[in-house]
Amino acid sequence: MIDKTSPIPIYYQLESYIKNQLNAGILKPGDSIPSEREYAESYEISRMTVRQAINSLVNEGLLYRRKGSGTYVAEKKIEQPLQGLTSFTEDMIKRGLTPTSHLIHLKIVQANSFVAGELHISEADPVYEIKRIRLADGEPMALETNYISAHLVNGLTKEVVSASIYAYMEQELGLLIAHAHQSIESVKASAEDENFLKIKRGHPMLYIQRNTYLQDGTPLELVKSIYRGDRYKFNIQMNRLRQQ
Numbered sequence: 265m266i267d268k269t270s271p272i273p274i275y276y277q278l279e280s281y282i283k284n285q286l287n288a289g290i291l292k293p294g295d296s297i298p299s300e301r302e303y304a305e306s307y308e309i310s311r312m313t314v315r316q317a318i319n320s321l322v323n324e325g326l327l328y329r330r331k332g333s334g335t336y337v338a339e340k341k342i343e344q345p346l347q348g349l350t351s352f353t354e355d356m357i358k359r360g361l362t363p364t365s366h367l368i369h370l371k372i373v374q375a376n377s378f379v380a381g382e383l384h385i386s387e388a389d390p391v392y393e394i395k396r397i398r399l400a401d402g403e404p405m406a407l408e409t410n411y412i413s414a415h416l417v418n419g420l421t422k423e424v425v426s427a428s429i430y431a432y433m434e435q436e437l438g439l440l441i442a443h444a445h446q447s448i449e450s451v452k453a454s455a456e457d458e459n460f461l462k463i464k465r466g467h468p469m470l471y472i473q474r475n476t477y478l479q480d481g482t483p484l485e486l487v488k489s490i491y492r493g494d495r496y497k498f499n500i501q502m503n504r505l506r507q508q
């Protein structure tokens with residue numbers, strides 16, 4: 265499988281070989297892969313070359329290293345399309361995963377100027393601040409903080425927010441959730457993320473802000489979320505824009 269006469273760099277050939285094994289399920293999430301020495305001996309290549317291939321797969325998030333123990337196959341990322349406006353609960357159920365939430369707090373606070381501006385309400389107006397760890401099959405995926413005007417929505421209890429907020433607002437309150445604006449930025453895991461998501465401080469994370477609106481244009485929620493960079497991949501479908 266390694267062809268030393270090929271113009272394709274050897275590290276790249278090894279990288280492709282390991283990738284094929286991952287795709288074929290020969291190497292599964294949690295499996296340890298052979299050591300650098302083992303690869304080097306089996307294919308009669310240098311350890312430096314093996315390291316280069318493995319580093320590249322670690323950087324892509326397909327493998328991860330555990331200090332003093334070895335290199336392992338990472339869990340598959342959750343691929344999330346960015347076409348439709350859906351809830352975490354819906355997204356997980358669609359994938360056959362069980363969604364749960366761990367409620368950190370639910371309180372009514374006075375809107376600060378940023379929250380008031382985003383929700384088109386006055387500063388110091390009452391807003392629900394709901395902070396939840398969102399889990400898929402018991403594994404923490406994201407830390408979400410929702411701000412929802414308490415004048416617009418009421419009845420957000422611990423029981424309600426421990427399940428689906430969207431389901432409550434649509435099915436119980438009859439609100440027409442229509443569209444949202446979402447932005448995604450990369451950030452490093454903070455001490456809080458380390459604590460709640462069990463991710464090492466400094467690891468790459470995705471910071472997402474969603475502003476959701478009702479059909480009549482009223483801002484419904486401002487959501488600040490931190491998603492695990494090692495477990496999430498967002499997909500976008502694009503159509504070619506032609507110059508006029």
Ligand code: 16G
Nearest residue numbers: 351352353428429430431472474487
């Ligand atoms: C998603 C949304 C969040 C929304 C939540 C409702 C992002 C990136 N995602 O997690 O804005 O509040 O779904 O979920 O912001 P729920 O209905 O399961 O409570």
